Amino acid sequence: MKRTVKRHEHARINADDPIHFSFDGKRYRGYEGDTLASALLANGVAVVGRSFKIHRPRGVFAAGKEEVNAFVQLEEGPYTEPNARATLVPLYADLKATGQNAWPSVRFDGLAMLGLFKRVLPASFYYKTFKWPSWHTWEGLVRRIAGLGKAPSQPDPQTYQKQTVHTDILIVGAGRAGLMAALEIVREGHQRVLVLDEQEKFGGSLLASAEQADRAWLKRVLADLAGRDNVTLMSRTTVNGYYDHNVLAALERVGNHLGTQAEQSQPRERFWRIHAGQVILATGAHERPLVFPNNDRPGIMLASAIREYTHRYGLTLGDNVVFYANNDSAWDVALELVTAGIKVTAIVDVRSTVVAKLQRRATLAGIELKLGYAVVDTRGRSGIKKLLLRKLTADRDHLTGPKESLSCDLLAISGGWTPAIHLYSQSGGKLIFRDADTCFVPDVASQAVTVVGRANGEFSQPLNLQALWSTPDVSSEYQWIDFQYDVTVSDIQLAVRENFISVEHVKRYTTNGMSIDQGKTSNVNGLAILAQETERQIPEVGTTRFRPPYHPTTIGAYAGRELGPLYTPGFQLPAHVCHVALDAQFEDYGGWQRPEYYPRPGEDEHQAIAREVLAVRNSVGLLDYSPLGKLEVHGPDAREFLNRMYANNMVTLKVGGARYGLMLNEKGIVIDDGVLVCLAEDHFLMHTTSGGAGTIHQVLEEWLQCEWMQLEVLVTNVTTQWATLTLSGPNARQVLEKLDGDIDLAHDSFSHMQYREGTLCGVPARLLRASFTGEVSFEVSVPARHGQALWEELMTAGKNYGITPFGLESLMVMRTEKGYLHVGADTDGNTMPQDLGWAGVIAKKPADFVGRRSLSIEVGQDEQRLQLTGIELLDSSADILAGAHVLSANGDSSTGYVTSAYHSPTLGRTVALGIVAGAHARQDEEVTLFYNGNRQAARLVKPGGYDPEGERLNG
């Protein structure tokens, strides 16, 4: 590759400001405005990468996102990025890049020896090869050598952001077509217009034009648009996905061009979710390579890329340039190069005739014309040196005549143009194949989208293209279609021989157009060769479905800020600071950060929980129970509504009274439980499972809004209005009595399952006597802003009683000791109330309720349903964990499992609950538990070994 000593004057680089960078450890110089690819080319670096499978040396092939060879490992350590396209990496000071997929370097790669075995490494060879003796024999080796770049091993210190934008009109692509569309729109009205372009600067292929008129037009239009309030111009932004309802996704590279020195306050990339009224796609077209033997050598480049490197970056890439083409566009480039002072030796064209005007201009420019020829081979390992040609027959099906040769140091190829219809296709738009230009173009759109310019197949001049999909009469083994993945014509032929007909199957079997290329350069060549091999027309073969992302997108951008603590919303308790001060061990319970237990210095989890449980059993404990769901139900039909929603009778619930209830869904499955309080005849307070208020509120609203619209009922969620602290233990009443209040706490006036309202320490208070511990308990609710102070007051008031804060895990131990159900833990997606011993309660309820009909179905009556039971280990010193299976009598299958199991410090043994087939009729039966390879003898017992008469909680 020729080194450029002096850039052309019209180059769009800042030649006054040299920038130093390194590639593979060697320092080079480039300029602001360069890409890494243009800077490497300027420095004469020919080999910049290696192919995926057989490690062929590769040079820069394109100038934009269609690059298939120049992939580098960018930067190091936590900043490293694999598979960065050198053509898309703007040069910045001290940029550090290394070649990838090579050892020790891309220039001298030891793994290139794999090329010797190309014949035994055809498409999908791995499906056939690594079966014997087993995949694992090969796994270590394959994992070491497979893949391209290396993923970073350290956390990324950079940040990513996501943002939504709405616009009336979105224009994708700010080349000539996109900018003209923008001009037309803004002249007509004041709609919001968003113009996105993936390049560093706006202009698209105009940036590669040496024409002063083009440059002036671009400058004028950009100034016009930038001055309008209703137009937003965003460069460095690639639209990657087009979804339903005109929602598009785009990636803005905010700080990539600044490298590792970018300000940390700025995100590295921003992922845009765009809602557009109308979309205009001006995404241009990709030039296609020609397929011929050894067409992958460094120094073989797309003609359009050479044009861009010449005019935009001011490079002279060769002293002896040859063109190989099948259409007119490459001839224009050849003539432009001559004008720029670059020597173009010859144009080889597969067409036997070309428009006379072009032939005349080329001849006048001193270019030798080889019309009706095909390239049959190339020479030059690290850079193209020679072409071998033969004449084509008139029908271009065969070669004829002797082999001829042409020396060159740069080969420009052009196999026509492929409109970039990826986004259009993702939008659901139909495509149609245009024979004249051998490309797919948009046909019928299915969303509000218009495609303009070359993306719509509108080329500025006729291409006059004549296809030659590969060189005939020579080996197909080294004719590359997908350069990066080493897919050659022979791979397509193999797939066809193995009876793959569908283009989608052939794509996956051969990997043609997968991963990096995404069909940009390989799609049409691949399917055309498939058509040839299967003797079909191209439209009959069709094209593969284009799917997002159009261009690789950083995973960090998809994540944005939803990482670590911000991964999902977290809710804090009203007395959170008190729990922090007590060194609580926090855990996420349905989004709530709640204390599991409060370890004291030197205590482990089990010791802390045992201490807390015994403190509650023997004196008094305090629990922050604020996430307890609290829904107020109002209205003249409130009681009727609630009686329909609960499986048990709520008609007889008196004002001031509370009743435990089970709630089912239409299928009769238990979905929630809790205590219902009657505040007034038309006003109820429903308690739901902690953290479940939102879900149950939705269930209630669904019934009210969709089924029972005539019921005059209003529901309001007051869960977070009230901080709820549970004071529990034999001394609970004594502690609560120490606080100023106007509620009579005496046993006779305020007994278990009663509710009172009043004031406590001068603030409104709601008190409920309900117990999940089995001890006397007061659930004390005050407005949330007073929750922290209430906690502090109760802790102070309980000091003489050794009041002990206790966490959720301690509560779970106590409720399991009591045999209390925890919906979700002790139930599964099939549990019906009869499985919980509620058959009698339900039978007595005269009124209908949600789920009742489903309870009577045959499967609901099955005696072998999984039923709730207590489980007692025969060895009182043994432990078991939730999840242990209850084995069948012969021990060969599971008949249920342990749902809750804890060591009870109160009883000095493990207490467990489970759901077991037919358990209600199997009480006192001995069973075997199986867990993690161990077996334990156990007995099915009635749940709740602690205070079975309930004397303590009624105290």
Add this chain to the structure above:
Amino acid sequence: MASLAAHSALQVQGLTRDEFSVREITDSGLIRLQTFHRSVGSVENVAEALGMSLPGPGEVLAGDAITVYWSSPGEWVIRVPIGSEQEQLVSLQSRFEGLFAVVTLMTDSRVTLELSGVMARDVLARGSSVDFHPSVFGNNRCLSTRLAGVPIMLAYSAQHDTYLLFACRSAAHYLLDWFLASSEDC
């Protein structure tokens, strides 16, 4: 014994950046007003008892001492000066005597955040898919949506160029952390 102390939801400074700020508003009392809107004339009757028309979908209406935000069909949030909400509640209950209208205190269930600064709209767009452009979400508009996964009600005042955000009190710290992370470039 003195009354229980009150603590704000955040108990910490809000967030002040060059182009974006968040501060907790603690001078607002909130009351939820619900009526059985499927019953013909119910909304009109409630409005008449209230002495002011009720805002329609997405609207905010300011009265003499109260501001009313539309929340959902048949549901509004009434913002009153802090400390007056109990008195207002009783007053409303008495005005609605004989009507099926429910008023519920919700001051403590919500944190109220004021968002300001030229980047406020952009920051909101980082956690929500709503179109916050003034031509769509302009003066005295409100809506219920999700921000960063948290259900919120949001209102915009062009007069002060500020957004008022009402969210579950328990999510206050999460939201502040999210605003911190999402406004580093502001």
